[in-house]
Amino acid sequence: MSENTSQSQRKPRVAVVFGGRSSEHAISVVTAGAVLRAIDRNKYDVLPIGITTDGRWALTADDPERMSIADRKLPSVAELAESDEGTVVLPVDPASREVVYSEPGSVPKALGEVDVVFPMLHGPYGEDGTLQGLLELSGVPYVGSGVLASAVGQDKEYMKRVFLSYGLPVGPYEVIRPREWEQDPDAARARIADFAGEHGWPLFIKPARAGSSIGITKVDSFEGLEEALEEARRHDPKVLVEALLRGREIECGVLEFEDGPRASVPAEIPPVTDHDFYDFEAKYIDSASGIVPAPLTPEQTAEVQRLAVEAFEAVSCEGLVRADFFLTEDGGFVINEINTMPGFTPISMYPRMWQETGVGYAELVDRLIQAALRRSTGLR
Template sequence: MTKLRVGLLFGGRSGEHEVSINSAIAIATALDAQDNAMKYDVLPVYIQKDGIWQAGDIARQVLDSGKPLTSETNDKKQLWQFPPQVAEVDVWFPILHGPNGEDGTVQGLLTLMQVPFVGSGVLGSAAGMDKIAMKMAFAQAGLPQVKYMAISRSQIWSNPCVFPKLCDEIEKTLDYPCFVKPANLGSSVGIAKARSRTELETALDNAASYDRRIIVEAGVVAREVECAVLGNDNPKASVVGEITYNSDFYDYETKYTDGRAELHIPAQIPTAIASQIQEMSLKAFTAVDAAGLARVDFFYLEKTGEVFLNEINTLPGFTAFSMYPQLWAASGVPFPELCDRLIQFALERHQ
């Protein structure tokens, strides 16, 4: 049997560069496992922080060390030069988190290459990355969400007379506490919790430095639960998991510091609630036209029994300890098999 050459695309230009490297290491290990090793040859392709693509020894060095390259180049002409090994790829496994990775940009490039790739296409990736577009799609699908407001950078920075009125409107519509988020960043980057006018003003100014589109959400006292989705046109939902932590909210430091957060799989919630979350996960997956994989996050208000959809992540963290693969492991799909299934779904969708 002829092996498929899998282009493992990792690194990237976002702030989640190091997370991408860790995900790639886990996937490469899984594809080198006994059954997968008979089917696939892995070709690591590394995108430096400056956007230059590397394959061969350099990409393997980053994968083996787990550390990004420190040297970069100012030669912009190299941005248009792809390693010759790229032409040998039969199927791509992009594991690029954040902007310029899971927002539809790379997916558009891979589509133009006319080679199958794991995960959502341009539409699903872009809608899943932009929190405002995502919430509009969810609302159209009739999925319950917390109250929110979509705001532009110009409302915050362009006119000093408008800003106080904007804060008045946020206070009236959402009250405190509320969460201010850049629309197009992952891993909780740029997110802040506001409990007062002063904190709100600071949070809005900070979020506007990251993105021209900002979203403000009402805060709720809730348990944070997640469900993983796998498949294409007939996706399946995993068991439901829960995240607990001691910090004020699930910020970047809590998310990526060992011991700051705990995953509980399966979540200790009523069976009916778990079933509702699984059903909503599949609806959310379809609403943004996702494919292959996604992790869907929810707020469960235990006192009232309400469930609110928070967001979908079409390219979630993929280390062996990340929530997405752990949810599937608890659902009977071990990590190496999960990687194999994702590649097969990529081939199926391409055909």
């Protein structure tokens, strides 16, 4: 058998990359475990690569059972790594997709070529365009949005600016930039006071470039403002201040098909009783459940699906997006944000919405890999 024939008959190799340096490290591990469990091993070869919290790329065990939340304990890449010092290196030459593994004092070992990367990272250093840029330089196709869309989708300020430029409805917000807070914090506090005077309390103080509701605080008065700002700045020096939107929380998934993006049936996140809002604990530890499909009228369903696809297109997204909305008391939808790599466990809202739409979890994973394989790297 010739080398070309052997190459053409081998299964595509998928590198599932997860973990990372962001505060969403553990959720990324959980998500990757679900994807590893679902990938059709008769169709694809799989290479799991974990990124530790200090940024080391590690070869990890292909063991989805160890990648879940157990007894409220969050998993980590360090627990899964096959070595405390071994490092995985992606190709630096677009003409080669050979991945190399090296350990101190040992000869580097070739792990074979990778055909596509499934980046299951959330937050900075993974979902924000940084990893996507590295993969573009390496010439390796990958699942999901490109550099620009990933960066815009991570930064809530610029995401909202793009939405507004496309005429999408956005709620009131203010941005406190790092230099402003460092040079004139009193002016920043005064601006927040004016914002509260116009829109009322409570306010939501959140990191501009984080996810999974990490670092978000709901404040009911000036008394809790300082602590909330410091908590948000602990995750990101740029802070977003948002007014409360009274209404129902509605989510909608977007998936790219061969003929373009389509929207799933929407879901509703009901008010949580044991938490101030739908925070990290409610989402991942206590597993607060959404309603799928959301109890909306046919007209409301069609409208939120239209807006979700418009948001996907406005940011130039690819592959997948979860779009989050508020259905306000006056009956209109306001878009809160999009997630270019949403939570992806079988109980996460994005897969559940597509399950109800007719695309099961394993098929969803396969569609995303196939879309990435069809798409070349380069300017998008």
